[in-house]
Amino acid sequence: TVMAAPMTNDQSWFYALALGVSFLKCLLINAYHSTDFEVHRNWLALTHSLPVSQWYYEATSEWTLDYPPLFAWFEYGLSHIACFFDKEMLVVPNLNYASPATVLFQRLSVIVADVVFFYAVKECCKCLREDKGKDLLGKPSFILTVLLLWNFGLLIVDHIHFQYNGFLFGVLLLSIARHCQNRHFEGAFLFSVLLNLKHIYLYIAPAYGIYLLRCFCFTQSNADGSLQWRSFSVVRLVILGTIVLSTFAVSFGPFIALPALFKIWHRPNGARGFLRCLVICALGSFMFGWHVHEKAIMMAILPLSLLAVDSRKDAGIFLMLSVTSHYSLFPLLFTTQELPIKIFLMLLFTIFSLASLKTLFRKGGALLNPLEVTYLLGLIPLELICEFVYPLTVWQKTFPFLPLMLTSVYCALGVTYAFIRLYISLLTCSDTTKKTKMQ
């Protein structure tokens, strides 16, 4: 695995970026919020007012508790702070209650919970290969920090639409960082915490399971990277047993990822291979899973950011995937007031990722081939048609879902393309692991 070079002393830019994005999040407090806002208010109310035994039975509101228990405990904890803002929000029958104090509290809770995400990003930066002597804007850790902290999807889903993804992805990224740092117990523990916070992460459980079984329970590999059966450690297997068992998940996705899982069993490529497999599991489940939300694409993009600042090919795939899937999130914010915000933020993120990754990998030609560039540029006329031209035509009344369908189909092309490329790159990557002793 790749290990860290010593970090530079001046870390102030990290805090500047974190503080800056927090200020932006504060300005968005008054923006549109979706029904997810009421969902979480309801969960605050029912965890506060009812005994634990009733939490999963309570059904006054249509938004019943459908996250695992650890998240319910999280809401319970928040509810104790909520009473200082507005006690009325904790009353279960107060459906759709959204006083200014309630909005302020809920928004602030998301912003504060993001501290977990900040910490995780900091830890991930430690896993990167640093080139000394580069100026700040060209440093991989700076680029990765911006790509993660200022991620467009997280900003509009968490701080406008309203969800707690930042905090959850923080736990995921921290778990990945721990694996990169060879602290596997912590990584596995964090992942099981994550699964108990939101079960959607079952999508990537297979990657964890197989990787840990292969690299952690079998303590040594042969010179060419293949398995050394005799180095099997029963102790480790037992400790990790619970996590491995949960990898046999319900959705269809993991089966699509089977060849990828086989590959990292056969020839694991260290932390990078694990990450790649994780992204593929997430993408595969996104593409073929049951009742998938468009927000689930975030689970593929955020870990892919880590790979993007490390290798040219991954940077190209990341650009394709991130721009396409961020655009696919546009229908989430359908109000006129939020239209400029989503366009400005999308441009901000896209320009930054294009310019910085281009500068990072300037040796070796362009990151995107002309066909990919044309596809991405095609998003501009698509947006103009769907949001500006189409509503003014007669078809708006008779076929109101046409723009949404166009968006989905067009973006599906890009996502599928990225998925296939990632899969190919995993299956054909050369083995660079030497004989390593796994701790």
Add this chain to the structure above:
Amino acid sequence: MENWSLFSLCVLLGLTSRWAVSFHSYSGAGKPPMFGDYEAQRHWQEVTYNLPVHEWYFNTTNNDLNYWGLDYPPLTAYHSLVCAYVAKLLNPEWVELHASRGYESHSHKLFMRATVLFTDILIYIPAVLLYCFYFCDGSSKQKVATALCILLYPGLILIDYGHFQYNSVSLGLALWGILGLGLGWDLFGSLAFTLALNYKQMELYHSLPFFCYLLGKCIKQGLIGRGFFQLAKISLTVLVTFALCWMPFLSDPKQPLQVLHRLFPFGRGLFEDKVANTWCSLNVLIKIKTLLSRETQLFLSFALTLLFILPSSLKLLSKPNLWQFKLALVNSSLAFFLFSFQVHEKSILLAAFMLPLLVKDGLLLPYVVTSLAFLFLSLYLLSALERSTEEELRLGLYRKLTRHWLPKLNLSRIIKWKFWFSLVAMAALSFTSVWLEPPAKFPDLFPVLVSILSFLHFLGFIIYFNLVQLMEPQRKKSQKKTN
């Protein structure tokens, strides 16, 4: 990273903050019968669209001047007319004569906010970018940092996108004027500034430096010959621009007089509300508003304003270069703010000192966030505190003065301490203004304290900047670093 991408990122950040602030409340929201500046702007669209030009500034049955009568020069009126045409296309109810009074709706708010954004993108932001690109010294990274700080300046954002006004138009045009002069395009610069002046009469604060700079330049080129021709060309440009802007009002001599009467309401008194200038602060100790007659007040304010602008203007006249010009702009506007008649606190456009206004508008959250962000950003990006050696702060003169009495004083450290102290004082005042109740005997205690604190700062600034302009030689241009 390339320059264009860095600059576009700055612009996008600036635009995002602006639009995010616009989600919040505006002046006079939901407060009949008068509402606020937002309603004033809507009303002007209604008036300019429905009434003929010669009625815009007059009190008629159709145009009640007591209800937000037009009190800006004609260019604002034309701008409102253009907006009114667009409004009529979208929803005629927004500009219905009389019936649309106090009209408030979500879509109307979006429309109004959009008009501000549009003019901002058209006029102000390009001017800022060009200014930072051509007239800031330092590496390109420093230019981008300066551009970011200017674009995120809370005062303008909060007033234009929160309270609701169109300052970006007049300030942007004035900035184009400065750009013109800086690039040596005197005619273009004069044209731009004249337009700015015809948009808001507040730009008079900047007019004397423009005049002195151009006059000084012409004199330097020789009043007999090239300089004279240049002066003639500039004067012609200014006069023609004025004539074009005021053309509809020149048919009848009563018209321009009435317009001027609306623009300069001497009848409204020395000051209104709580303003951080001399008269308001002085009024706390000596009730000059009631002690002196209206004429004496006018004379006093005129005399003091003149007194404070004269040194700076004369220096500029003698040495017409860009550095002097910029300093003169600061000094002139500060002098006008502190001493002239009927000044509004918006004239200063400095964030922290508009606190009472913003709290009244329901803009506390964006005020706190943008001020903190701006403060943090300028400190971090422009390393304001690190570059505060005595030389950098041009404290040379102070050094000379105090050397006799207090030789051991480390002036730069004092300045740093003073900075932090000011910040703490401002934060404390903000906090008390919002969370504490003032004592019954002094219901206006907190706004007055804010004004006085601000006034003292401005007084300090005007003395400092005047000293810098009059005494110190221009700092040598730092070596240009390549990116």
